[in-house]
Amino acid sequence: MKTYITKKSDITKKWYLIDANDKVLGRTVSKVASLLRGKHKPNYTPSVDMGDNVIIINAAKVKLTGNKPLNKKYYRHSGYPGGLKERSFLDMMKRDPTFAIRNAVKGMLPHNRLGRKQLLHVKIYAGEDHPHQAQNPEILEIS
Numbered sequence: 001m002k003t004y005i006t007k008k009s010d011i012t013k014k015w016y017l018i019d020a021n022d023k024v025l026g027r028t029v030s031k032v033a034s035l036l037r038g039k040h041k042p043n044y045t046p047s048v049d050m051g052d053n054v055i056i057i058n059a060a061k062v063k064l065t066g067n068k069p070l071n072k073k074y075y076r077h078s079g080y081p082g083g084l085k086e087r088s089f090l091d092m093m094k095r096d097p098t099f100a101i102r103n104a105v106k107g108m109l110p111h112n113r114l115g116r117k118q119l120l121h122v123k124i125y126a127g128e129d130h131p132h133q134a135q136n137p138e139i140l141e142i143s
Contacts, residue, residue: 006045014052017130017137021058024065025104031142032056032101033108036118049114053121055137060097060126064089074103097126 016035020028034040038050064072072089092099101124109115123132 004043004045006043006048006050008048010043011048011050013050015055015132015135015137016052016140017055017057018140018142019058020056020101021061022063023142025062025100028056028062028142029101029104029108031140032105032122035140036105036109036121047114049117051118051121053135053137054123055130055132056101056122056124057128057130058126059101059124060093062101074099098124 018028018032032054035054036051037046038044038048038052041050044050063069069089073086074089074092076085077083078085087095089100102119102122105122106115106119109118123130
């Protein structure tokens with residue numbers, strides 16, 4: 001029996017709209033990452049970009065549970081001695097409300113060129129408005 005590998009001609013991509021208003025960050029992002037990979041499709045192939053496109057609105061209103069809004073830190077390093085920089089979740093949300101979602105989705109995708117390509121298929125907006133009405137996105141509810 002041969003292993004089936006999905007071809008580009010067999011792939012159909014849909015558009016989904018997710019409202020992140022008062023949704024927990026991790027639960028929302030894990031669903032988004034699964035949609036971007038295409039794991040919900042019966043002909044899923046790990047090495048093929050067959051995931052759907054996802055639009056996330058109200059990214060500024062996403063929430064974390066417990067003390068995480070105060071304790072969660074984002075780190076980066078300049079490459080020089082003593083160059084470790086850190087910012088809290090609340091500071092990052094003030095600076096760029098879409099960063100937390102984009103960073104979490106990026107961490108859940110493969111760390112290779114396929115993952116970088118799949119990350120381009122998520123569109124994140126801090127407010128209600130988005131310019132993708134022409135794609136007729138299907139509204140997806142996440143609990």
